[in-house]
Amino acid sequence: MSKLRSTLAGALLLLLSARTTPGHAINIIPQPSEVKTLTGTFTLSGATAIIVGKSAGEANLLAQALQESYSLALPLKPSAKNNYIRLTLNPSLKKELGEEGYQLQVSPDHVDITAATNTGIFYGTQSLRQLIATSGNVHTINAVAIKDKPRFGWRAFMLDEGRYFKGGETVKRLLDEMALLKMNVFHWHLTDDQGWRIEIKKYPLLTQVGGKRDSTQIGTWNSKVFDGKVHEGYYTQEQIREIIKYAADRHITVVPEIEMPGHSSAAIAAYPWLGTTHQAIKVPTSFGVHYDVFNVSDPKVIAFLQDVLQEVITLFPSKVIHIGSDEVRYDQWKADPGVNAYMKAHHLSSPADLQIAFTNSISNYLAGKNRRMTGWNEIMGSKLHEYTDSKDNTVTEKLAPGTIVQFWKGDLKLINDAVSKGYDVVNSYHALTYLDYSYQDISLEKAYNFDPIPAGLDPKYHAQILGTGCQMWGEWIPDVKSMNRQVFPRLAAYAEDGWSQTANKNFTQFQQALQYFYTRWDKAAIGYNK
Incomplete structure (x- = not known):
């Protein structure tokens, strides 16, 4: 009986010591769904074991991170009685x-870190890393209970290397930061x-x-100044495989973007x-939308694009392939007799119809390879640009079902139009998610307050908003130093936009949690915006 009283008293003490943190205020980015603070602290040391279970890859990455950050070589073991970090898969969760x-x-x-999958285990370890406090050579973690899951399944960062x-x-450095922030899609813009x-x-x-140009425009969009320097570089397929594996180990899917039919001058x-x-x-050595586009009326061009996509599909395990489809100037098609004859023969009423018909042929090809197509929202035939005549956007063709529409420009009602027609949407509205924009245009707080679900969208369509992406376009970002300043710390804000429930977000708390990342980025010489 005395043992029972003791057990009950201990359980009651634990219950009384636990509380839900007001506003879910804990220094983790992205902010978790549920947090309870408990009494006591756990001391992390070189004697702490990592109990691997069925999560060897995640255990190894955790051990590696702790070694790099704290010079602690934690042993990986099958079991331990105490002083351990245990990784446990429980499919019933x-x-x-x-x-x-x-x-x-x-x-x-x-x-204890428990999840239904190793992706969940990995994200639990990323939260754990952010909870470690160091005083001298002592590393402690306050006792806590967290239950967490993401709001959206698509949490992307795009890098333009075209x-x-x-x-x-x-x-790889960007993938490391994405992983710590629980971002799961690396959108790789590889051609332009x-x-x-x-x-x-x-x-x-x-x-x-x-893969090589003679010079590059510098300054602004209308600049006549060029740097006179050759710029070149590309990834071999072996290098791409290495990066895909590096990302997959960190539970990130790499989605390649191969631009078509526009942005194709290279x-x-x-x-x-x-x-x-x-x-x-x-x-081209200058930027903007000025150049020739693929002749999609030519069967040889279609065969070329299918050949390219076949090699891309062989390389990338991603079930989603991005085909761009933005900013297609129709001037070249309108001026070409062959294209006009093709449109007439196929009863296509406008260049926009031609683009949709082409896009649908690519969608059919990808579907036959068990892949799903996505593209920027011009893919639906909407008029988004001043250089396009309204008559050129007269659309009778319907975009292939199953297409993911990545919204970036235009009236927000275009999102409603897409979801009401059954398409899934990734919300990447340029005025709120473009990382090449200045901090005056998109401040850290403005980035943090972005909601991928637009105000007023009928709740019955909310599930069709797959998530969000933030885009690091590269026209005026010539080096890693300038890129880092644009990306960090806003990447952390977009990570929380994609993961955390709106009710759990608090910008003041977010700023406090950023201190962990500022310390990390300082140590890694990542020159973030201050």
Whole structure:
């Protein structure tokens, strides 16, 4: 009886010591769903074991992170009586926590991370890392119970390397920061007018010619000043495989973007027969929307694009392939007799209809390879640009079902139009998510307050908002230093936009939690915006 009283008293004491933190105020980004603070602290030391369970990859990455940050070499063990961090898979939690959720319990003598999948285990370890407090050589974690899962399943960061090649080590560093922030999609913009950055073995000139330009416009959009420096670079397929694995180990899916039918001048410079004029051009040195586009009425061009996509599909495990489709100037198509004859023969009423018909053919090709197509919201045929005549956007064709529409420009009612027609949407509205914009245009607080679900959207469509992406466009970002300033700390804000429930967000608390990252970025010499 005395043992029973003691057990009950201990349980009551634990219950009384636990409380839900007001406003979920804990220094973790993104802010978790549920937090209870408990009594006591756990001391992390070199004697602390990591109990691996069925999560060897996640255990190894946790051990590596603790070694790098605190010079602690934690042993990996199958079991321990106390002083351990235990990783446990429990598939029955999937109904409650989904594929990415986790439970984290810190007690004075051990830490438990439990999830339905290893993705959840990994995210639990990322939260644990942010809870470690250091005083001298002593590392402690306050006792806490966390139950957490994401609001959205698509939490993306996009890097444009078509304009400026950044290289594998930079990409890996970005993936590390994404992983710590529980972002799960790396959207890799690999081709554009100014550069082709992915090796395609069947068409070697894409990188040999398209991966290099003679000079680059500097200053502003209308600048006549050029730097006079050759810029070049591309990824071999082996390098891409290495980056894909690096990302997958951190539970990040790499979604490649291969631009078509516009933003294609680097490819046309390599193979002039891809364009409407068949004239030899150089890889453009200035930015903007001025150039030739793929001649989608030519069966040889379609075969080329399918060949490229086949190599892309073979490389990338992602079930989603991005085809761009933004900012297509119709001037070249309108001026080409062959394109006009094709449109007439196929009863296409406008250049926008031609683009949708082309896009649907690509969608059908990808679907046959068990892949899903996504593209920027011009993909629906909407008039978004002043250089497009309204009559050129007369649309009778319907975009292929199953397409993911990445919204970036136009009236927000276009999102409603997309979801009401059954399409899923990734909300990347430029005025709120473009990382190349200045901090005066998109402050940290403005980025933090972005809600991927637009105000007024009918709740019956909320599930069709897959999530959000923040975009690091590269026209005026020539080096890693300037990129880092634009990305950090706003990346953390967008991570919380994608993960945390609106009711749990608090900008003041977020700023406090950022101190962990500021210390981390200072140590890593990542020059963030201050």
